[in-house]
Amino acid sequence: MSVKEEFLRLLKEDEEFRLAAAGLLGYTEIIKRLDENERRMDAILAEIARLREDFNREIRLLHEDFNRLSEEQTKLRQDFNRLSEEQTKLRQDFNRLSEEQTKLRQDFNTEVSLLREDIRRLNDRFEVILGRMGRRWGADLERTLLGTFREVLEMEGIEPGRVERFSYLDRDGSVTGLKGRLVQVDILVRDGEVTVIEVKSFPERQDMDHLKDVVGYVEKIIQKRVSKVYLVAVNVDKDTLERAGELGFKVIYGSIVE
Numbered sequence: 001m002s003v004k005e006e007f008l009r010l011l012k013e014d015e016e017f018r019l020a021a022a023g024l025l026g027y028t029e030i031i032k033r034l035d036e037n038e039r040r041m042d043a044i045l046a047e048i049a050r051l052r053e054d055f056n057r058e059i060r061l062l063h064e065d066f067n068r069l070s071e072e073q074t075k076l077r078q079d080f081n082r083l084s085e086e087q088t089k090l091r092q093d094f095n096r097l098s099e100e101q102t103k104l105r106q107d108f109n110t111e112v113s114l115l116r117e118d119i120r121r122l123n124d125r126f127e128v129i130l131g132r133m134g135r136r137w138g139a140d141l142e143r144t145l146l147g148t149f150r151e152v153l154e155m156e157g158i159e160p161g162r163v164e165r166f167s168y169l170d171r172d173g174s175v176t177g178l179k180g181r182l183v184q185v186d187i188l189v190r191d192g193e194v195t196v197i198e199v200k201s202f203p204e205r206q207d208m209d210h211l212k213d214v215v216g217y218v219e220k221i222i223q224k225r226v227s228k229v230y231l232v233a234v235n236v237d238k239d240t241l242e243r244a245g246e247l248g249f250k251v252i253y254g255s256i257v258e
Contacts, residue, residue: 149232149252156250158230163188163197168221175220176213183217193227194218201234202257208243 150160166187173179186197196218198211208231215226229249236253244251 152252158188175217183214185214194224195228196226197230197232199232203231203233203236203240205240205243208240208247212247
């Protein structure tokens with residue numbers, strides 16, 4: 001009988017042998033499993049060690065990043081503080097400039113007020129001087145035009161040398177309807193007839209209506225009817241000439257302006 005056959009027979013017939021064999025077989029399996037578990041544990045420990053190294057490396061990198069960010073934050077805070085100081089300085093400069101601008105505006109307004117006052121005084125003086133010159137020029141113009149058109153006027157029965165300046169101040173407004181209005185015009189009285197003569201370099205249409213009013217004032221003042229009205233002018237336009245004709249005025253002129 002071979003060893004194998006004997007072994008199998010003992011397993012079948014000998015209970016003690018069978019139990020011993022079973023014990024040996026179970027212990028070996030356990031040893032194998034323990035060895036396998038130990039290998040797995042070594043692999044796990046190695047993986048843990050690797051993970052720890054990776055973790056430590058990441059922690060070091062995080063520390064480095066944190067330190068770098070902290071340095072950048074410190075620099076940004078310094079830059080911010082510097083900008084804040086510059087902003088404060090700019091605001092102070094702006095406030096100073098604003099104060100200077102306000103003072104300059106006040107000075108400018110003061111100078112403008114003084115200048116306006118000077119201009120007003122000069123204007124008043126100019127108006128006085130111009131008024132005097134205007135009155136003198138007006139008188140000179142009247143004499144000149146009456147002399148220029150002497151022949152025509154004499155043909156109308158008007159002697160320029162006998163023409164007088166009529167002036168009346170309506171103090172109470174009873175004549176003109178306006179207190180203090182001054183009525184001035186040239187008149188000629190001959191043989192009891194009153195002739196009104198108006199002299200202008202270039203009369204306009206509204207001057208004819210004004211002359212009509214003046215004629216009415218003169219009639220009220222002297223209590224006589226004005227028989228004739230003459231307008232003596234250097235130049236006259238057609239519209240004014242037509243209006244004068246409508247009001248019964250006779251116009252003596254140098255030329256018609258289109």
